[in-house]
Amino acid sequence: ILFCRFFFCRCREPLPKCMSVDELWRAKQLYDSAFHPDTGDKMNIIGRMSAQVPMNMLITGGMMAFYKSTPAVIFWQWLNQSFNALVNYTNRSGDASLSDKQLLTSYVFATGGAVATALGLNKALKNGPPLIGRLVPFAAVAAANCVNIPFMRAQELRDGTPIYDQNDNRLGNSKAAAQSGIKQVICSRIAMATPGMVLTPFVMNHLERRGTLCRYPWATLPIQVALLGVCLTFATPLACAVFKQKAEIRFSDLEPELKEKLEKKLGKDIPYILFFNKGL
Template structure:
């Protein structure tokens, strides 16, 4: 077997991102929770493989599958712009276990006001950590922007949850179980535009096929933010809509009536099962990079094609 060639483009995902299936395979790999179990030595080994390959040095005996595995392990733990190791709970691979715990608790402890406020606060605090840990090097998040988005999203989520909770007091219990979902959806509508407000002002970079920047597009930034909000709301639907229906049925059975302590872990498990599939599949709804037709129509040359990145990975998952 010959030495691995140096022309494999590990700057881009392994699979075709113009298709839903290719994007789904990419995001299933990016969000794989098993990467959290890797030791520091394994992470460093993957980083060395990737950095050496980019520098034109192939690790002896390295196969293409091993190279791609190292690339995804590296991406799962290190910041793409700074190269710094991301704090554990801020990594993309931590999204499913962290969100299943937080969402499961939001759905379990939805009856009392103090627990509603606490878990909505925990959720937005986790989002803030993810946003900061995966901040873009091209359009960095300032402390002021992060603080504004955090306070606004937390306030919006809590206000929505408490407002709807008071309105559903006299409705069937099942209706009240959907209050956390409404609060999360409201927070997403607030958080993402605030986190990417700079892009709404100056636009996002537009490049040619060689990656050379041609300018910026505000219109594409607006579209990207809209797509991220839709994706994140869709991502929450299975995890926050299916378990409440199941739990409402199970809690009427003698099994859970005799074992009420099983309610929380069962709900967390149901949420986790939904998120394992919903997270990558909803991230794959829209391409992260696409042709920018609005830019083509506004003065840039029509050939070669221009592309932009309207939706960023960290925004899908925060």
């Protein structure tokens, strides 16, 4: 409530004596993490970025522990892409909405692409080194991100995403900004997954060669989940920091029709740099 009063209503009332500036900023952080920056809607708790570490620890751990069995590959890839689809929709850019048909199409393509990639690589590398086999889930996840994110945010590619000047004045919708934002999100998601899904196979392969996993087979899943948890704890905020949610785009990089429209509207006051929410 206090955050809304001070930041949205722009009330000039002083802070209550019982609340410090640090507590107000803490309230702002909580609000920003729970509500969509463009629509203002409260986001699904599992789809928030704060759920990335615990959810990915469990799902990715399962994908990497049970990568040899075909039914297990299908199940874990389906579960992972179901989670990713929810995250991608929850953290979409702008106020675009998808129809049930678009959501279903996006979900089927993304899940099918991930499962097909994982099964195809498993079959092709069946007689390859164990370490290569352990890296198959990472390849499937990277490939699926390239499919899942654009499909779940296809509306932005068609209609564009809102762009703003430095004073947060909305100037229109840009397809070029949407394309840039989606590319950045794909790179960000792959960057989040890379440390855990690449480092963990090397550690597990080393433990397997030493015979540790043969003596303690029950430890395979807990060890992988713990390693992934450590990697994701650092990789997730780092990837979000490198690929900032409030992205920038130069006026010269906008599509011609939008540039022409803004030139007529703003004249000589056209900003060199514009801003947009790329999503997470």
